[in-house]
Amino acid sequence: MSEDFDDLLDKTLHERAHAEAPFGLTQRIVQRTAAKRRPAIVVWMPLSIAAAILLAVMMWPHFRTDHPLQNEVARMPAQLVEPHTDSSHNSSARIQKPMMMKTVSAPASPSVSLGGKRREKQVKLSTFPSLDFIEARSASVPAVLSAEAGEAAHELIAGEGPIQVIPIHIQTIQVTPIQKEN
Amino acid sequence: MSDAFAGMVERQAALMYRVAYSLLRNTHDAEDAVQECLLKLYRLGGWQDAVDEQAFVVRAMWRSAIDRLPQRSFVEATDEVLPAHHGLNPELQAVKSSNEERLHRMIDALPLELRQPLLLSGFEDLTSGQIARIMEIPEGTVRTRLKRAREELKRRWYAAEERTYR
Numbered sequence: 001m002s003e004d005f006d007d008l009l010d011k012t013l014h015e016r017a018h019a020e021a022p023f024g025l026t027q028r029i030v031q032r033t034a035a036k037r038r039p040a041i042v043v044w045m046p047l048s049i050a051a052a053i054l055l056a057v058m059m060w061p062h063f064r065t066d067h068p069l070q071n072e073v074a075r076m077p078a079q080l081v082e083p084h085t086d087s088s089h090n091s092s093a094r095i096q097k098p099m100m101m102k103t104v105s106a107p108a109s110p111s112v113s114l115g116g117k118r119r120e121k122q123v124k125l126s127t128f129p130s131l132d133f134i135e136a137r138s139a140s141v142p143a144v145l146s147a148e149a150g151e152a153a154h155e156l157i158a159g160e161g162p163i164q165v166i167p168i169h170i171q172t173i174q175v176t177p178i179q180k181e182n
Numbered sequence: 183m184s185d186a187f188a189g190m191v192e193r194q195a196a197l198m199y200r201v202a203y204s205l206l207r208n209t210h211d212a213e214d215a216v217q218e219c220l221l222k223l224y225r226l227g228g229w230q231d232a233v234d235e236q237a238f239v240v241r242a243m244w245r246s247a248i249d250r251l252p253q254r255s256f257v258e259a260t261d262e263v264l265p266a267h268h269g270l271n272p273e274l275q276a277v278k279s280s281n282e283e284r285l286h287r288m289i290d291a292l293p294l295e296l297r298q299p300l301l302l303s304g305f306e307d308l309t310s311g312q313i314a315r316i317m318e319i320p321e322g323t324v325r326t327r328l329k330r331a332r333e334e335l336k337r338r339w340y341a342a343e344e345r346t347y348r
Contacts, residue, residue, distance in 0.1 A: 005336055012285045017304030019203040021196045022213065029195055029217050 187224055194236065195220070197307065198243040204301045205247045207286065212247070219246035237315040240308070244298065244316065288338055296331035299324050 195216060202212035202219075219242050223229050232238035289297060302313045314321040 005339055006332075008281060008285060009332065009335060012282055012289070013301065013304030015282075016204040016207070016286070016289075016301060017200055017306075019200050019209075019212070021199040022209065025195060025199060025213065025216070029191060029213075029220055 186230065190223075190229060190235065190239070191220060194239045197236070197305075198239060200305065201240050201243045201302075202247040204304065205244070205297075206250060207290075211250055215247045215250050216243065219243045222246065234312060234315055236308075237312045240302075240312075241316045241318075248294070284342070285335070285339070288335055288342075292331060292334065296327055296334060299328045300331040300335075303328055 198216045198219065199212055202215040203209070206212050206215060223239070223242060229235055229238050229242075289300065292300065298317055299313060302308055302316065308316075310321055310324055314324045317324060319327075
């Protein structure tokens with residue numbers, strides 16, 4: 001009786017494993033697969049547009065004419081501002097594009113620590129070498145950002161002297177080394 | 183379409199169809215599952231770098247076919263009273279009361295971890311090593327599950343027989 005069942009099971013399994021493929025299956029599948037293939041442009045065009053939009057959004061603050069940094073230039077010491085050499089322009093300063101953008105981890109200030117644990121925060125630092133200051137941005141409020149960026153900025157500012165932190169925009173601060181007196 | 187892909191389809195399509203059919207037991211579903219699986223393989227690749235092309239393709243096929251199973255098949259059904267399989271053709275409907283059909287339905291009601299080695303063991307062109315690679319488990323585990331599957335089926339079979347003749 002047990003043998004009968006084993007035989008029946010083997011027969012059933014064999015039957016299921018040896019189903020006859022429909023005639024012309026391979027040919028038909030190759031044709032249908034080829035027909036369903038997406039043209040490359042359908043895939044890459046939306047991706048390219050999305051990348052361009054993302055890039056534009058990320059770079060927008062640096063091209064804005066009403067960027068808060070423009071107002072800061074007027075308040076800066078003369079030696080921090082690069083004057084125009086072109087005589088066709090007036091003597092107003094211009095802001096150079098960021099030389100380098102770097103994302104660094106800064107230790108969180110005590111006000112944002114959770115349960116006594118230190119939390120790493122991402123602060124984006126943009127350096128303007130000719131202007132000798134650093135613009136720091138993060139999702140934190142300015143007060144917290146000052147503490148975060150202060151330490152991070154030391155890594156980038158040459159001289160390691162004391163720094164001055166000026167809030168210039170919500171979630172944006174400017175870090176400037178304080179000039180040492182000779 | 184690349185010649186390499188067309189070559190792979192020529193080599194594996196029939197086996198893929200049989201694997202799909204062994205799980206789905208429906209010609210149209212099996213054919214659709216094969217096409218869907220080949221489309222994925224065409225887009226994602228991977229089969230060219232596989233050490234064992236056959237095992238790689240069968241594993242992909244099995245996963246595609248599982249996605250087409252009706253949800254209730256995942257539930258461990260009772261031994262005897264099972265609804266007719268979704269999409270059965272009229273010919274199979276006619277013989278559903280036969281012993282063979284009853285056994286088919288019992289196999290379909292097995293948990294997937296037991297059903298997979300049991301069904302794949304019916305393919306003479308797959309070695310136990312390949313079945314292990316397809317299932318991504320050791321060969322010894324394949325044998326254990328195969329034994330468990332057969333014993334479970336036998337237990338259910340005789341339990342159903344006993345109820346019938348009581």
